[in-house]
Amino acid sequence: MVRIGSLPMRLLCLEYGADLVWSPEIVDKSIVGAERVVDEKSGIISYIKNDKDVFATLPSEKDKLIFQLGAAEPEMALAAAKTVEQDVSGIDLNCGCPKSFSILGGMGAALMADPDRLCAILDILVKNLNVPVTCKIRIFDDVEKTLELVRRIAATGITALTVHCRTRAMRPSEKAVWGRLRDIVKELPDLPIILNGDVFEYKDVQRARDRIGVTSVMTARGAAANPSIFRAEGKLSAMHTAVELTKICVRTSNIFLNTKFILLQMHPETKSDDYIRLRSSRRYKEMCEAMGLAEFYESEGAQLINDRAEPAGTGKGASKTSAVKRAKKRELEDGDSKAVHASKAPINEGPVVLEPADAVEGSGPTDAAEERPAKRIKA
Numbered sequence: 001m002v003r004i005g006s007l008p009m010r011l012l013c014l015e016y017g018a019d020l021v022w023s024p025e026i027v028d029k030s031i032v033g034a035e036r037v038v039d040e041k042s043g044i045i046s047y048i049k050n051d052k053d054v055f056a057t058l059p060s061e062k063d064k065l066i067f068q069l070g071a072a073e074p075e076m077a078l079a080a081a082k083t084v085e086q087d088v089s090g091i092d093l094n095c096g097c098p099k100s101f102s103i104l105g106g107m108g109a110a111l112m113a114d115p116d117r118l119c120a121i122l123d124i125l126v127k128n129l130n131v132p133v134t135c136k137i138r139i140f141d142d143v144e145k146t147l148e149l150v151r152r153i154a155a156t157g158i159t160a161l162t163v164h165c166r167t168r169a170m171r172p173s174e175k176a177v178w179g180r181l182r183d184i185v186k187e188l189p190d191l192p193i194i195l196n197g198d199v200f201e202y203k204d205v206q207r208a209r210d211r212i213g214v215t216s217v218m219t220a221r222g223a224a225a226n227p228s229i230f231r232a233e234g235k236l237s238a239m240h241t242a243v244e245l246t247k248i249c250v251r252t253s254n255i256f257l258n259t260k261f262i263l264l265q266m267h268p269e270t271k272s273d274d275y276i277r278l279r280s281s282r283r284y285k286e287m288c289e290a291m292g293l294a295e296f297y298e299s300e301g302a303q304l305i306n307d308r309a310e311p312a313g314t315g316k317g318a319s320k321t322s323a324v325k326r327a328k329k330r331e332l333e334d335g336d337s338k339a340v341h342a343s344k345a346p347i348n349e350g351p352v353v354l355e356p357a358d359a360v361e362g363s364g365p366t367d368a369a370e371e372r373p374a375k376r377i378k379a
């Protein structure tokens, strides 16, 4: 998920039992040419382009990490996939995003209207990558048209297909039409089909398997609201998971504004003083205080943040690590409004842009709304 599925959230979901995690959609052009930099202390692998941390990962998630691409051109898609191939377990092509940024660029759901192009991208990826290729689509209103498309997609040799059970025009608030997947499952008995849409409880996994016959399910808003959805034993409190997430964000030096955005979505007590303090926090110290983690910050966080953000070396020999540090220094504690408003570029992974009010997938230019998620993602 754009803005939500950055490294800390993925790590937490895995800790709670997720089998696989997807990166946010990252547009091919934004990662092609990025420099891969490994931080020796933390082990974090960062893909840096134009001094921005485009994508960050840790070797510990590699076996379960699918990198999701936004693409419209086969060659560019392949170049992007090749850039990150060594650090991920699969490449997914997003063909479901209905946002104008994607559609105007010929990406996302626009690809469903151009199956030749969609399949050309999958073809080149399948033929040239050493990791499995998957694809995520929506459904058409027309059943036969949907089946025709999935037959063509399956023929490219992909390893799994995720279907968001809504049409391009449907709003996230409209009920996902799980039943439409039955035909797809029947049509493609040998291809693992992953159901997506309105999965909000652990028991939905079995329900979807029993009723629809799918292999698996993908949850987006359910995990964003409470990542412990993946626990077979039942969810933990949303506040507990938000606190755990904060710690991981500090430990991985996640970009401050991204952490804040995710926490504001997750925080269960929107009327509390702590929520208000979180909303107005401008650096990790203040954020940790608002999350009841003042002691954690003093004992562990301050050092970690300083290590990552210390001034970079300069001049001849300025190392790759310095590039990361330069990027991090700007991004770790920059909750001031100037930084927010000035930032038209991705805040964190991806082409990032999100209109939380719409709660739909997508990307595009960021805007000042980053600081104040308009509507929370409801599970």
Ligand SMILES: Cc1cc2nc3c(=O)[nH]c(=O)nc-3n(C[C@H](O)[C@H](O)[C@H](O)COP(=O)(O)O)c2cc1C
Binding pocket: 001, 002, 003, 004, 023, 024, 025, 068, 094, 096, 097, 136, 164, 172, 196, 197, 198, 199, 218, 219, 220, 221, 222, 354, 356, 359, 360, 361, 362, 377
């Ligand atoms: C904030 C947000 C960001 C999203 N980003 C992506 C994305 O990067 N790639 C993608 O395939 N879908 C993205 N989606 C769509 C979800 O993956 C999913 O298809 C949709 O929310 C329906 O599933 P759900 O009912 O489990 O939320 C996003 C959704 C939201 C709310």
